[in-house]
């Protein structure tokens with residue numbers, strides 16, 4: 013199973029750990045993720061105006077760079093932008109011609125654009141994944157936190173049922189952990205409001221974490237660096253045991269018996285050495 | 291040579307403003323065969339018609355062309371006038387110089403030559419017209435009503451009262467429809483059963499009404515005045531003549547199934563009547579769940595039945611009968627709201643639809659009339675109603691407003707407060723729509739006197755938390771997100787067409803709109819007629835509506851049906867298609883295109899050399915033919931002609947326009 017891989021900026025910095033653990037897990041699962049050469053930012057947000065084509069230059073160039081091979085990303089925000097940019101390229105011929113003429117490339121919207129979780133569900137299969145688990149996370153009570161970007165707009169993202177998704181729960185089950193369903197799992201985390209109106213993000217985050225904890229979760233998984241940032245940084249300290257927030261891939265690596273903490277330390281060390289030598 | 295008269299109408303300035311009448315008159319004089327030309331301001335008036343009649347008599351006219359509005363407006367008026375002057379009405383042609391000319395052109399420069407061309411074409415055609423006779427058709431003096439809800443019952447009662455026999459075909463074991471499921475009815479809160487049951491009984495006892503329950507229409511053939519209908523009477527496995535409705539059978543029956551009448555909230559037996567006031571009070575055996583039919587043992591009902599009315603050998607039967615008119619009144623369904631994952635319908639017993647909630651108020655309902663949570667039997671303290679679930683939703687539901695839910699929600703909230711004074715209702719709405727006599731006042735009462743909180747906004751999520759259902763929504767007037775810890779949630783699921791409406795429509799030859807509701811012939815002026823003569827619609831099968839509107843429409847449909855049945859004879863279509871058997875090659879393309887199944891294959895014998903030869907030709911049944919012209923257009927050999935629109939006539943028109951002679 014070979015895929016082109018688009019990391020996106022955050023995965024090389026703040027969310028390095030999601031990349032490390034995924035890479036380790038992927039190779040253990042026989043999934044080959046080949047990083048695109050010379051990639052650039054996904055555009056970060058999908059433009060609200062469909063004629064704001066300038067924001068699409070970057071994601072379309074990325075899409076074209078996959079040369080028709082399936083393109084995988086890990087960051088929910090990157091995946092969201094790529095998937096929606098692809099859908100616009102398929103649907104709107106005029107926009108497509110403008111963008112591709114400007115970029116001087118050929119791209120007609122071809123190729124699968126996948127989130128790594130979809131690779132696990134659709135290509136590998138959760139049954140197969142469950143068989144390959146070495147250290148099942150038995151007894152660990154884990155809740156899924158989807159946020160918005162993977163699910164909506166559902167007709168474009170085609171990720172899962174936007175109201176009652178199951179993919180992350182099925183994933184947790186495959187890891188051998190106990191699934192905890194929390195009602196706020198598809199609510200927005202507050203997104204960039206954590207920067208401009210922190211109060212709003214604090215409220216939303218409090219609800220998400222509280223509902224997960226009330227449902228009995230000890231850990232929560234996400235596929236989005238921004239969600240994780242908010243869940244960790246906007247959470248109020250109420251003196252109770254906090255719900256641990258993980259990238260889905262961290263638990264995956266752990267269940268596969270990979271020393272992801274060690275991987276993480278190594279990565280940190282490499283970064284330190286690199287910056288020291290500057 | 292014909293003697294044609296041409297008559298021009300000014301239609302006030304409607305025509306005369308854009309068509310130069312003088313020039314048109316002069317031009318008309320030169321058309322071949324024209325011997326008389328005249329004009330008048332309003333030709334359709336009495337005076338105008340007299341001008342035509344007198345001219346026919348004075349000038350011995352044998353053909354007439356009128357240059358007026360569309361034939362759809364006044365062709366009949368002028369044909370009648372011509373007939374009164376002794377002319378066969380089919381020797382008159384209408385040139386539409388208003389809709390097709392003066393209304394679409396901006397000045398006389400354009401309008402005048404166009405009017406002249408249209409008149410020249412009509413004069414050329416009328417020269418070839420032949421005298422036609424419209425056939426007289428008999429009317430079977432009996433009506434069929436399909437669907438025995440309040441619409442069907444009312445229509446049948448009105449037809450029966452007018453003196454005509456009427457059959458009601460009802461699919462369920464009892465008549466009554468949805469109204470039988472209701473507790474009280476807005477806006478006056480009278481008890482639904484108290485006003486419905488007398489009507490059901492009256493229908494059952496009326497000498498002119500024949501109830502055919504547990505039956506469906508299989509096939510409809512024929513045409514207005516003479517519909518030949520096949521009705522499938524499903525086997526009840528109970529002899530309705532012997533049965534006394536004592537109820538011992540359903541008391542003793544050991545097998546159970548979810549009750550359709552109770553929306554699945556309660557069980558019924560395998561031998562059952564749907565509800566206590568059922569009409570007729572004759573049970574049916576549901577073969578799917580009956581132990582005897584499934585496993586070959588039990589027969590308790592047979593053993594216990596005092597009059598020995600149980601008959602496991604009964605078979606479905608086909609009833610064939612002819613009717614003069616048909617009223618379709620098959621009502622509506624409720625949308626299944628489980629497609630709205632955020633509301634969690636079907637995942638929690640305390641999230642109900644409006645109709646399910648209605649049943650909780652009913653003394654013979656699933657909870658014996660106690661409004662309680664189905665999860666734990668406790669009375670609810672907070673009930674949240676959500677409006678427009680599936681209505682007014684372009685993305686996932688129906689575009690239309692279901693019209694009745696704002697009112698039945700206000701009703702249920704009032705009834706709730708009366709039953710449980712401690713209970714509090716919240717209603718999430720988009721708009722509150724309560725047009726109707728006494729409706730607005732009723733809804734205001736709910737809000738002002740019954741403490742019902744109306745919140746303008748939508749609900750994003752409902753989920754259980756502990757003992758409660760958290761309703762997470764927005765109050766858009768205050769701009770605040772609200773979380774209500776409710777005990778029960780009621781979804782006003784959209785009223786939708788019956789799933790089998792399109793299929794039924796195809797069987798009886800009427801069409802449905804994009805939502806599968808039956809189409810009326812004109813949205814304003816023909817609300818109960820359909821495009822098929824003799825078939826009428828009433829009630830919620832046309833679009834969602836409440837009981838007052840349903841009953842009004844049912845009576846209107848009955849009047850139309852009675853008007854038809856009271857006619858001695860009907861006039862059929864004169865301009866029917868005709869096959870030239872000598873030319874017909876028997877390809878039968880015409881059979882496929884005829885929308886009225888009026889064409890059949892026929893074997894004819896012909897002399898061929900010394901012997902005879904058998905071959906197939908098409909044959910048109912003039913009683914079924916509606917003169918649409920499809921067959922004559924598709925006929926490759928040109929051997930089907932439509933009377934009054936023969937190929938020669940049409941070509942004469944085309945020539946007259948194109949050749950400008």
Ligand SMILES: Cc1cc2nc3c(=O)[nH]c(=O)nc-3n(C[C@H](O)[C@H](O)[C@H](O)COP(=O)(O)OP(=O)(O)OC[C@H]3O[C@@H](n4cnc5c(N)ncnc54)[C@H](O)[C@@H]3O)c2cc1C
Pocket residue numbers: 436437438439440441442459460461462465466467468469472474475476477505506507619620621622623624644645646648694698701788790794828829830831835836837838840
């Ligand atoms: C929750 C709720 C509360 C309501 N409360 C009120 C209220 O308080 N006041 C008010 O005015 N209105 C109320 N209404 C509206 C009311 O129910 C309708 O106006 C009324 O039932 C319409 O009557 P109908 O005869 O057209 O259709 P229905 O009641 O649906 O009857 C149609 C009948 O046709 C039968 N049928 C269907 N298909 C076939 C077929 N193919 N062959 C033979 N038979 C067939 C059905 O079995 C049924 O008996 C309420 C509706 C709901 C959902």
Ligand code: SF4
Pocket residue numbers: 677678679681682690691692693694695696697720721722723782
């Ligand atoms: S009647 Fe009221 S609740 Fe029903 S669809 Fe119309 S606006 Fe919505």
